[in-house]
Amino acid sequence: MTYEADPNDATESVVLECDLPEPPAKVWKALTEPALLAAWLLPNDIRPEPGARFAFQADAEAGGGTIECEVLDVDAPRLLRYSWRAADAGRDARDRALDSVVTFVLAETADGGTHLRLIHDGFPADALQQVASLAMATPKVVSLDRERLRRRASPITATVRGGLRWAA
Amino acid sequence: MIEAEVFRALADPTRRAVYERLAEREMSVSELKAGFAISQPAVSQHLAALRGAGLVRERRQGRHAYYRVDPRGLAPLVRWIDRYRAFWPKRIEKLKDVLKGMEP
Numbered sequence: 001m002t003y004e005a006d007p008n009d010a011t012e013s014v015v016l017e018c019d020l021p022e023p024p025a026k027v028w029k030a031l032t033e034p035a036l037l038a039a040w041l042l043p044n045d046i047r048p049e050p051g052a053r054f055a056f057q058a059d060a061e062a063g064g065g066t067i068e069c070e071v072l073d074v075d076a077p078r079l080l081r082y083s084w085r086a087a088d089a090g091r092d093a094r095d096r097a098l099d100s101v102v103t104f105v106l107a108e109t110a111d112g113g114t115h116l117r118l119i120h121d122g123f124p125a126d127a128l129q130q131v132a133s134l135a136m137a138t139p140k141v142v143s144l145d146r147e148r149l150r151r152r153a154s155p156i157t158a159t160v161r162g163g164l165r166w167a168a
Numbered sequence: 169m170i171e172a173e174v175f176r177a178l179a180d181p182t183r184r185a186v187y188e189r190l191a192e193r194e195m196s197v198s199e200l201k202a203g204f205a206i207s208q209p210a211v212s213q214h215l216a217a218l219r220g221a222g223l224v225r226e227r228r229q230g231r232h233a234y235y236r237v238d239p240r241g242l243a244p245l246v247r248w249i250d251r252y253r254a255f256w257p258k259r260i261e262k263l264k265d266v267l268k269g270m271e272p
Binding site for chain 1: 249251252253254255256257258259260262263264265266267270272
């Protein structure tokens with residue numbers, strides 16, 4: 001496995017990077033053709049057009065139900081970004097509290113392969129940041145090393161994890 | 169889902185402010201209200217939502233009720249992100265297989 005969380009990613013959440021031997025055009029197909037995408041991700045009706053709405057049928061690992069998506073950015077074969085709303089986000093279309101964003105960035109490598117970067121972020125970042133600042137301001141609530149936390153590039157994760165440790 | 173409740177509860181700016189104030193110390197509704205330009209029933213509604221999401225706890229003492237945050241309520245946030253931390257690496261492995269099987 002060559003995956004690493006990027007410690008410099010300020011928005012934190014989930015970041016994966018890997019080098020693939022196939023060229024970007026081929027990887028792009030696997031990201032944007034429904035049958036190919038379904039073969040590795042989830043059944044879907046994706047259309048790689050700006051503003052297009054589509055859905056994934058989530059398996060248990062993905063939380064089940066329907067994941068509703070909207071294409072936010074598309075620049076073949078370099079960038080694909082769509083919103084990602086899991087089924088447990090609730091039925092209220094106005095409620096954006098659980099929306100997150102999935103981004104694929106493809107860059108051609110020197111040997112003609114693809115460097116793929118996957119970012120899943122935009123979780124209620126707003127709320128998480130509040131939680132983070134809250135935890136830093138109130139040591140009695142979440143017990144952790146506040147100075148260390150401030151120095152971290154990714155305070156949100158640190159704080160939330162700290163919160164869990166506190167609970168454990 | 170509990171996750172949805174937690175996220176939704178914290179997505180409201182006023183409710184988040186209420187949560188932050190309660191993180192400083194335990195307070196009664198009237199103490200809490202003093203910091204906000206909203207009515208006591210509105211504060212109570214926010215408290216009810218926060219309690220419903222497991223983010224705030226109530227302690228009753230005689231006729232008075234006091235409120236404070238329950239940090240364990242944040243655990244769903246961690247679970248949510250952990251789900252995808254486990255999910256994506258597996259799917260990228262599958263992507264590699266799919267790419268190998270594709271026509272040139």
